[in-house]
Amino acid sequence: MDGTARARSIPPHMAVYAEQHQVFHILQKMVENLLIDRPEDPIQYLIDHLKKDNDDVPRIVVLGPPASGKHTMAQLLYRRLNATRLTPEDLLSSDVSALVEEALAYKGKEQEIPDALWARIIQERLSQVDCTKRGWVLEGFPRTREQALLLQIQGISPDHVVVLDAPDIVLIERNIGKRIDPTTGEVYHVTFDWPEDPELQRKLVEPAGITEDETGKRLLEYHRNIPGILRAFPKKYKKINADQPCMDVFSQVLTFVLSKPRSLAPFTPRILLYGPPGSGRSLQAMLLAQKYDIVNVSCGQVLKEAVADQTKRGLLIEPYIEKQQQVPDNLVLRLLGERLSRLDCATQGWVLHGFPRDVEQAALLQDAGHIPNRVFFLDIPDDVAIERLSLRMTDPVSGERYHSLYRPAPRVEVHERLQQNPADAEQKVQARLDMYHAGAEELEEFYQDVVHVNADQDPYTVHEFIESCVIRPLPKRDPRGPPST
Known part of the structure; x- marks a missing residue:
């Protein structure tokens, strides 16, 4: 088998370390000064440059x-x-x-x-x-x-x-x-x-x-x-x-x-979208992936693909999915870790949604080296989430999805054959909302640079706000005091 055809795995710690310690910026400055001064002993010159730390x-x-x-x-x-x-x-x-x-x-x-x-x-x-x-x-x-x-x-x-x-x-x-x-x-x-x-x-x-x-x-x-x-x-x-x-x-x-001069360092977005059911995480992830050519990583989709491909881990998690039980964190993390370590995620960046759901899962994700550099909380009131989910139905014939308020069925015969996903029943949606609220506060403390987004508005307005926060540098944290821009 041709080894070059396999999906290569890149350790996630490399990108995180380079970003945290501004490795590209250091190398860029060193090369600039080297070309300007043209010393006879370049190696010693670079060593002296690093010692100056200026x-x-x-x-x-x-x-x-x-x-x-x-x-x-x-x-x-x-x-x-x-x-x-x-x-x-x-x-x-x-x-x-x-x-x-x-x-x-x-x-x-x-x-x-x-x-x-x-x-x-x-x-x-x-x-x-x-x-x-x-x-x-x-x-x-x-x-x-x-x-x-x-x-x-x-x-x-x-x-x-x-x-x-x-x-x-x-x-x-x-x-x-x-x-x-x-x-x-x-x-x-x-x-x-x-x-x-x-x-x-x-x-x-x-x-x-x-x-x-x-x-x-x-x-x-x-x-x-x-x-x-x-x-x-x-x-x-x-x-x-x-x-x-x-x-x-x-x-x-x-x-x-x-203000810092604009850095020429390559920026690889690692975006985490977190929010209650109905907040529009999937839609925002799709919009970001389409515009910036980053990889849309849905936890649920990753699990379904593993089951459909009948991989070893897919066979392990298949019983959990068939019984609608929660898949153990260690299995989910292994599948997600494999996906986030592929070449496309390492070079293009990724937007993750559906995981983590609590601080324990977030800690496991961080220990594996997959550390997001943008974390967005999509905020909507509970009644809006229930309205968005409990009133949506699917046409079993065409597969089209409709909503009683926002996108009603075009004809009476279509309306009469619409079916609701059992998971969208109001009681089940409320139970999922309760689970979300139980872990949201601890997750916000875990990820210190959380950006809250009002998701109760037009989805393209939400996308524009998320986009502005992705392309704008985050403030640098000073360990001796509050953040400074």
Whole structure:
């Protein structure tokens, strides 16, 4: 027999481990840095990279026209994130290196510092321990597209680029009112941020280049350069309206920089649908499977197929099904485990319904390594469930299913021959509902990230809500505190 024709079984623990520990993300970062730095000893380089453990530190660039609040936002960010704040001026006044001395020589001759030299100075500073361990916030640089591209050549690629924006007339008014403390370098404003201390007021001086004409020239230069800069950072920048109260601006900036860049890691959905009888689990599973090409795994269908195929386990569970008794959990789990471990489930993902029904079954499923990454509880009132099930009947001739309220039989003769499934009798439905409620609370505690869905509405509305929760990342859990997005 050709071994390649058999259904291959893939250990479920592999996908769960890779997802929990972000293995793909780690490998992606390692390869990116390897290709940028191109070290002579790649193995030792990768070992050193893992020891640094700094893939998630902030790497932020704050840009904006004059008087847009770059300085204030950068200060608030580095304090909030405990990162290193850098400005072009600070880079030239920090510990002197050969590169800084070269730049100061240009400055002493009143010449422009070459862009390539700026990029090397920044790369040298960002390679120091405080930046690699705590991350960095770079303020007001790059100023041109050429500088942005040279930073990338040096392997400097921010995760977030904050672009502050405001009308020119507002920026000119702000700039004219600027005052600076020559001792500390703190910036104040005669209208918006004037200090109360009279002695400090007397110390403040008017900075150079804040007249209306000079501000207008700087704004014109900024508007000419910013489109090219942003093209160098596609999908990494966000424009934020700076013409609003400072803390409102900072709130939006902080929300943006705390957001994770979209991961390229493959996401394999493992969806569990749980709900009372009549909640529409089968329909929602079918809709998800059709749209996203994931495997629809119905516990009841798996058992029926095993019996129909006369497999060894199918022969074991056949007496239970014939007598309408509950199949032992160990037999159900073996069949489900085999189905969920097949290649299609491991590569495409799966949506499971009909199992587990209580916390004991959930624990067995988890011990077997089949851990869902989305758990939905489809909620409907008991009277709605009874109405949905007890009023449905089947035409024995055509096999069509009808409902007295939602889909009545089209003709009288069809209505007269309709038959009800004994399991849909009101008393039996109520008994199944009681069993559901007995295990629902413990199951919700077992699966901590349960998403409740109001299933008492149009099924396609329910599907859209489930779909939005499947494609949206779940919040990361911080063991030291509440979940943070």
